[in-house]
Amino acid sequence: MQPISDETIMAYVDGELDQEEAEQIARALETDPELRDRARLFRESTAMLREAYSRPLEEEVPERLLRTVRGRMTRSWTDRLGEFLASLLPRKQPAFAAALGCVLILGLGLILYFSSFPPAGMDRASRLAGSNAFSRALETLPSGRRLLLQEFHSELIVLRTFQDRELRFCRQFEMIHDPGPGETISGGIACRNQGDGWSLVFFHEPARIDTGNSGSAGFELAGSGDPVDAEAEAMRTGPPLTPEQEAQLIATGWEMTP
């Protein structure tokens, strides 16, 4: 009889064998104590690992991680809206409440947008992506010139224009929020899709929350300077556009030069 490999025993224990193979191994296990020992080793290794690493699943997620994902409020206004609406219904389930909040944004979001009243908790990237003023600025603003975007209380400045691997035109920009003392600077990259306008593909915001410890300092991106610079470098094909090339694109509505 052919010797059964460790991998096969392991696959049997992990439920990765098809029915026929599994039955073969099960039969072999009945008559071979050495094989049973080998199988037990794999079973025990899983059990001891689950025991040793059970803590993250048993305890609550630390506040700082929730803040990182959700921004300033760990319960966003969408959560509260969702919870309120869910409380109107007979059954209350947290996951449902969150989903409800999300879905309703679609309707309420438009109304809020038209009345120029961005909700405080809505994240900046989403608001940028939905902003006509921002799109218009990307279409027409030459690199190096500042433009005040009222709805964001921020100045926009485009740093450079380049093409990505799919030859889309992309623009790296910075936004200076609340210019003056205490201003903060975000950066990002938006790319122009044929016939579909601009998409925000990368956005980096400095943390506004004092986490009270080093936070993610131990895990800075390797060779980190500006993460937006790094991303632009990774995306870029060919050198950035010259001012003349940019001016020509803006003038012709971003048609590819022949």
Added chain:
Amino acid sequence: MARKMRHGACAFRDELVTLLPRLRRFALSLCRNMEEADDLVQAACERALARQHQWRPGSRLDSWLFRIIYNLMLDRKKSMRHKNPHIPLDEERLAARTINGVRTLEARWQLESVMAAMERLRQQERAIISLVCLDGMSYREAADTLQIPVGTVMSRLARARKRLHALVTA
């Protein structure tokens, strides 16, 4: 564009929150202690949020995040070349196990041994073990997450588990 972006951003963050316990567990299996793991998860979340528009809805968000965590850990290993043989333990958790004297001793020995033994494995071995044994991924899912062949997953998983078992039960 406005509608699509808003809905996407909201659902993305909510899903990320629900994944946090599993992400913390994966990070812990690659790190020395929970604090280090949470630093890693935080950095990974920041990177994921900055790149969320690159993630394709419909593809697995958990695999994408595990990959970000894993790659960040590899970057760190490369840039910080210090070695720390002393492994701080999760003291609070050990203290909680006081059912009876024998059980406390066993639990302490187990926890210390398993985490110490994991420190002796390569990062990739730890990641494979974590995805399959802790997170319950299939070999194929683990292979796709780490972008390595299934055969590699199987051979390294078998070898690493045997080694881990030997180290812990020695």
